[in-house]
Amino acid sequence: MEFKALLLFVITLCFNALTSPQESCGQRPLVAPPGLSRIVGGREAPEGAWPWQVSIQIQSMHHCGGTIVSSLSVLTATHCFHKFLGISTSHFRVVAGLRALSAPGDQTQIRSISKVKMHKDYNDVTSDNDVTLILLSSPFAFTDYIQPVCTPHDVTHEFILNFSQCFITGWGSTYYRGRRTNRLQEAEVELIDRRTCNLMTWYNGLITENMICAGLESGASDSCQGDSGGPLQCYSEDEDRFYLVGVTSFGYMCGVPRKPGVYARTSSSSFLKFPERFGRKIRKKARETLTKDFSFFFFYST
Incomplete structure (x- = not known):
């Protein structure tokens, strides 16, 4: 009985918070659209440049990045919570x-x-389906x-959007095993097709259909330790x-070189379709969506 009450509470919570219209997402009120110049490597992000970027912290210390998709929900990587x-x-x-x-x-x-809420098919060996939805207490x-980002409906929608520029952001290290940065960093990257990223001299077949590679072949622009869970975001000039x-x-x-960052792909992962799909089908299939697509992991509360 208590579980049913909790489930109904979560359904109501998601209905109120996860159905924000696409018209209100992906906007940067304080920053103009990206220019045509390329950023190689990282630089400090301007104030308010990435209003959906969050810091997930453990005892006030930065642990992982995350992305706001609604007022009550944040997307991040499962490996940030799995342990x-x-x-x-x-x-x-x-x-x-x-x-x-x-x-x-x-x-x-x-x-x-x-x-x-972790993706039920997350594989901690291959890192497949490395996505998690966080529901906030308020x-x-x-x-x-502070703004939500947009999410593609599917692979076709992603293709139609015809992205002109993509960026990675985070407080991660600027070099391998280096210290995390204090100020939010941004870098422009290129999306790399799966076939290329799976070449023997790249990732040799490790990249699944639920992943996408991004960076530069030279390795000059990449994510690093501490950036985990943060966004790979792309700009649609048309929209x-x-x-x-x-x-x-x-x-x-x-x-x-030839080892770009690997990201859980939002357009192919059933998990990242959840916020929008849940809002559309809340009245008919909310309970089925919650139980079929994902595993609930209730942390111990104090």
Whole structure:
């Protein structure tokens, strides 16, 4: 009986929070559309440049990145939580509107975590389906500094969007085994087709249909430690908005030629279709969606 009540609560929560219209996503109120110049390597992101980027923290220390997809939900990587199943949610928090980790400002909002939903087909050996949905205990209030990103409906929609530029962001290291950066970094990358990324001299067949590679063949622009769970976001000139194309998953060291960053692909993963699909079918198939597509992992609460 208690489980049914909790399930109904989550259904109501998702219905109210996960159905925000696409018209209100992927916008950057404080920053103009990206220009034509290429960013090689990383640089500090301007204030408010990536309003959907969050820092997932353990006891106030940056742990992983994440992406706001609605006022009550954040997408991140499963490997960020897979080894912490027995840890109380009270040790975690999600911080939005943050540029410098050491200097939260008036625009910063902090939320605790209510539930963590991992993809039921996550493979910790191959990193397949490395995506997780976090439900927050209370909603973010959207401002110029805090906004949700858009997500593609499917592979066809992703293709039609005809992205002009893609970026990775995070507070991760700027070199292998280096210290995390204090200020949010951004770098422009190129999407790399799966066939190329699976070549013997690249990842030799390790890239599944649920993954996408992004970076530069030279390795000059790449994600690194501490960027896990953060967004690979691409800009659609036709729609003048950003879409979440991938969730930072893994890579070979950092910035190595022909070893680009690997991301959980939002257009092919059933998990990342969940927020929108759940909103459309809430009245008919909410219970089936919750139980069929994903496993609920209830962390111990204190």
